[in-house]
Amino acid sequence: MKSLSPALASLANVFRVPMSMAPARPSVSRVCHEILRQQQKPGPVTAALQASSFSTTSAMAKRKSGGSTTDKRITMIRYFLHHPLTPRPLRFSRNRYLRHWTIHRAWQLFQAQQRRKQELELMRQYQSMQEACEELRTGAGDGGKLFRVSMNKKGIFTEMFPIEYARMQTDSPPAEGWNYDWKKPERR
Amino acid sequence: MAHCERASKPLLQCLRNTYSRGIAGTQLQTRAFQSTASVKEAEAEAPSQPFHKAPDPSLVTSPRLERRLLRQGTAPIGSRRRRAALQDSANIPFEQLPYQCFQEARKVLLADREEKLKEIETMRQRLARQEALSVEEAGGEKAKKSRVTAMQLHLERLKILADINDPLVKRNFEDGEGDMSKPIYRFLADRKWREYRRKILVQRITQMKVIPDVLPHCDPVVDTRMYFGKRQVQAGEYVDARASTSAPKLDIQLFEGGEKLVTIAIVDPDIPNVETNSFDYKTHFLAVNVPISATSTKVDLSQLLEDSQVVLPWLPPVAQKGSPYHRLSVFIMEQKNSRPLNFEAIKTKETSRDVTLRTLQASYHLKAIGAHLFRTQWDDTTLEVMKEIGFDGASVELRRARVEPLPYKRRNPSSFR
Numbered sequence: 001m002k003s004l005s006p007a008l009a010s011l012a013n014v015f016r017v018p019m020s021m022a023p024a025r026p027s028v029s030r031v032c033h034e035i036l037r038q039q040q041k042p043g044p045v046t047a048a049l050q051a052s053s054f055s056t057t058s059a060m061a062k063r064k065s066g067g068s069t070t071d072k073r074i075t076m077i078r079y080f081l082h083h084p085l086t087p088r089p090l091r092f093s094r095n096r097y098l099r100h101w102t103i104h105r106a107w108q109l110f111q112a113q114q115r116r117k118q119e120l121e122l123m124r125q126y127q128s129m130q131e132a133c134e135e136l137r138t139g140a141g142d143g144g145k146l147f148r149v150s151m152n153k154k155g156i157f158t159e160m161f162p163i164e165y166a167r168m169q170t171d172s173p174p175a176e177g178w179n180y181d182w183k184k185p186e187r188r
Numbered sequence: 189m190a191h192c193e194r195a196s197k198p199l200l201q202c203l204r205n206t207y208s209r210g211i212a213g214t215q216l217q218t219r220a221f222q223s224t225a226s227v228k229e230a231e232a233e234a235p236s237q238p239f240h241k242a243p244d245p246s247l248v249t250s251p252r253l254e255r256r257l258l259r260q261g262t263a264p265i266g267s268r269r270r271r272a273a274l275q276d277s278a279n280i281p282f283e284q285l286p287y288q289c290f291q292e293a294r295k296v297l298l299a300d301r302e303e304k305l306k307e308i309e310t311m312r313q314r315l316a317r318q319e320a321l322s323v324e325e326a327g328g329e330k331a332k333k334s335r336v337t338a339m340q341l342h343l344e345r346l347k348i349l350a351d352i353n354d355p356l357v358k359r360n361f362e363d364g365e366g367d368m369s370k371p372i373y374r375f376l377a378d379r380k381w382r383e384y385r386r387k388i389l390v391q392r393i394t395q396m397k398v399i400p401d402v403l404p405h406c407d408p409v410v411d412t413r414m415y416f417g418k419r420q421v422q423a424g425e426y427v428d429a430r431a432s433t434s435a436p437k438l439d440i441q442l443f444e445g446g447e448k449l450v451t452i453a454i455v456d457p458d459i460p461n462v463e464t465n466s467f468d469y470k471t472h473f474l475a476v477n478v479p480i481s482a483t484s485t486k487v488d489l490s491q492l493l494e495d496s497q498v499v500l501p502w503l504p505p506v507a508q509k510g511s512p513y514h515r516l517s518v519f520i521m522e523q524k525n526s527r528p529l530n531f532e533a534i535k536t537k538e539t540s541r542d543v544t545l546r547t548l549q550a551s552y553h554l555k556a557i558g559a560h561l562f563r564t565q566w567d568d569t570t571l572e573v574m575k576e577i578g579f580d581g582a583s584v585e586l587r588r589a590r591v592e593p594l595p596y597k598r599r600n601p602s603s604f605r
Contacts, residue, residue, distance in 0.1 A: 045354055073277045095282060098355045105353045106293030 256486035304350035410558035411441040430569035435502035510586035520558035
């Protein structure tokens, strides 16, 4: 029996395969494929029994008589978790963790401050707009007529800008540049 | 030895060469986070003895010197690798570590702290102004009170927000060196308690039905630990009769500032009563006017004052043979407005141990702020303890009365014959 690489040995361990039977290094996709193919396909009886859509356990597998069968999903999880190519979990020393925590807190604080600033700016803009409208309504001296006319929404969604102005949004300006000769076509 | 020293070398050299100027520059500004505790300054005094004569337990690496230290009774600190690294490190304090992103983050946090401190100052002034206002100016008693309370709450919150981003505070708290007189450490301790220990406690006292049996309601806000002798008792644990002959010690951690006067009661709701075929209450301990605060947490029930605190002294709990387990529930109850109760009046009035805790709570305006629980049952030592304390039912073994099955449930009723 030839000796296997440590990666293969761990794979064999994961799948509970005797070492001599393990083939040459399987690729991940092939492993997945084989495992999924091995999964028992539900026959017509089983498929009919599995009526509940919420349960992930097949009805026959739930029966006590079936004995214990390992779930294929668990095998897959174990495969990827214990694979030698899976990076080890991230571990920090105490000081390093504290530094990480400090930086994290500062970043969160900075983001919160930014959000707050933006909110306040929006609020300020809204209020100043409202004040302007109020001034127009009460201070213009025309009994609020100008305000009423300006608040009129008539034609806003029907009389839009000409479709010729529209252009697909692109990362760069158009190749032919600005067309200065363009005139709005007369409406018939 | 050589191995670990070699391993720690390159990093240190890199640190020393690249950042030595930067560290000197940061030395001045890095003090700003700390308000009270000062950084330990570099030891200036030159060692009078050579190192091998008086080895430092935090720096020693040679096994020979380590062994000598161990023989002297001081264990070396940390791993040998760490000690080797410390031997020729610059011993930079944590907040001056020359990592750029870390230092930038500290700048952000310090700026925020400054801002919070300013806010605290203005909030204090506003609060003082609000309190100085007369009732008419503030617009009524109720409005003034609600405004002042809201301001106080906001002030407490600001105090916590000012310190919560400090890595040194976090480190101190994790090391258990937090100063409970400061609001930030109380906040962190409270949060930690609520994450696990309080959940367990509430589960125990509700699953074992202490809550509707002894008191209708309890929302624990103080962390309570109980010790019989040196052994800590978890909530709901069985305690030997021998161990509980002397009164337990309590460790009551308050998470608010200030001092509180509390009443401590230990009640057993499971005394079997054969005549009525039910269970009676018995108060095993009752003490009033016990002062607790966030810093003074230890309460030894056997050391409380006989003439001004203990109303009913400790009665060792015993469970008769055959009786179900007894739940000995400890309740910490806050006295109204932290005002002392009249001890003499209570002492003359509460002489019976059979009064329920609900009655006491109603008549003295108490509010349960903490609870604990232990159980006792018949064990090998119970009989001795019963004889010691003169328990009169020591020779009795309780049996369940046989319940005649209902006619239709009988195996062999007369109608079958």
